[in-house]
Amino acid sequence: MRAILLLLAGDFYVQSPNFKSKLLKRSVMIKLYLVILFIEILHPSFGKIKNGYEDRIESSRISLQNLNMYLRGDSGLSSTEKSLLKVKIKVLVDHISYYELTDEFIRQFKIVAPIMFTELDNIKDKKGRNTDVFIRLVPETHSRTPMVAATFFQRMLQDDDASFSSYGPFSVSVDIIIVENALELLSHELGHISYIVPNLAEYSKFYNLKYRNSITDKTMGHSPGDASGRYSHIFERRFIEERKNYFRNGGKKPMSLFPLLVQIKRNTKNPQNDYPLLFALND
Numbered sequence: 001m002r003a004i005l006l007l008l009a010g011d012f013y014v015q016s017p018n019f020k021s022k023l024l025k026r027s028v029m030i031k032l033y034l035v036i037l038f039i040e041i042l043h044p045s046f047g048k049i050k051n052g053y054e055d056r057i058e059s060s061r062i063s064l065q066n067l068n069m070y071l072r073g074d075s076g077l078s079s080t081e082k083s084l085l086k087v088k089i090k091v092l093v094d095h096i097s098y099y100e101l102t103d104e105f106i107r108q109f110k111i112v113a114p115i116m117f118t119e120l121d122n123i124k125d126k127k128g129r130n131t132d133v134f135i136r137l138v139p140e141t142h143s144r145t146p147m148v149a150a151t152f153f154q155r156m157l158q159d160d161d162a163s164f165s166s167y168g169p170f171s172v173s174v175d176i177i178i179v180e181n182a183l184e185l186l187s188h189e190l191g192h193i194s195y196i197v198p199n200l201a202e203y204s205k206f207y208n209l210k211y212r213n214s215i216t217d218k219t220m221g222h223s224p225g226d227a228s229g230r231y232s233h234i235f236e237r238r239f240i241e242e243r244k245n246y247f248r249n250g251g252k253k254p255m256s257l258f259p260l261l262v263q264i265k266r267n268t269k270n271p272q273n274d275y276p277l278l279f280a281l282n283d
């Protein structure tokens with residue numbers, strides 16, 4: 001990455017305005033370097049709390065629109081074909097709905113606990129690189145673990161201080177089951193992350209030693225001496241304080257996730273909607 005940066009700097013300063021072709025070639029090169037710069041630099045520099053469903057969201061919306069149009073417009077479909085279409089539509093409606101629910105959930109967290117949100121929105125690893133935190137609210141049937149909330153991270157092979165998850169390098173991911181106290185659960189997981197990301201190399205060693213043979217161990221992350229577990233409790237208490245402050249300043253109770261999901265699914269299913277309608281805001 002550093003070599004690319006030096007090349008870019010050199011190219012900007014050594015220009016030859018008298019030769020059109022050279023200029024054109026240089027312009028193409030600059031564009032190319034800018035693309036490389038974008039890929040190489042912007043990702044680690046703009047780590048954020050992100051929606052874990054965002055990856056396929058636009059293509060899912062387009063596919064849903066197309067399939068709905070297809071289902072409505074073609075009366076020559078056999079009943080088997082219609083059933084298959086409906087199954088595909090259901091998968092897309094679910095994906096879009098969980099995306100929308102997670103988006104609203106992240107927004108709720110940001111409104112209720114803005115200090116903690118900003119802190120984790122800018123979390124950096126030991127070498128100062130921002131790390132993305134991908135969050136998903138998942139139905140119990142889709143959970144990757146038997147736990148109600150879990151954080152996923154892995155040390156990169158070539159860099160002990162860099163974390164990667166299924167979302168790529170410089171990221172961790174969090175799954176939370178859709179439950180009423182999901183906001184508190186998120187604060188707990190963010191506590192784990194706040195310790196793990198800047199101490200990844202050291203924590204990975206501890207983790208491998210402590211939990212090596214205990215994939216289903218319920219004390220995972222919370223054994224004696226696990227600093228990330230200590231942070232998770234500190235963050236829970238901090239969240240309670242921030243929430244008190246939010247209500248003290250006239251904040252309204254965030255909408256419960258279950259009725260919200262029903263509303264979102266209803267809007268998403270309606271083929272008349274290009275996009276799910278905005279639901280009632282509660283801030």
Ligand SMILES: [Zn+2]
Pocket residue numbers: 188192221222229232
């Ligand atoms: Zn925990």
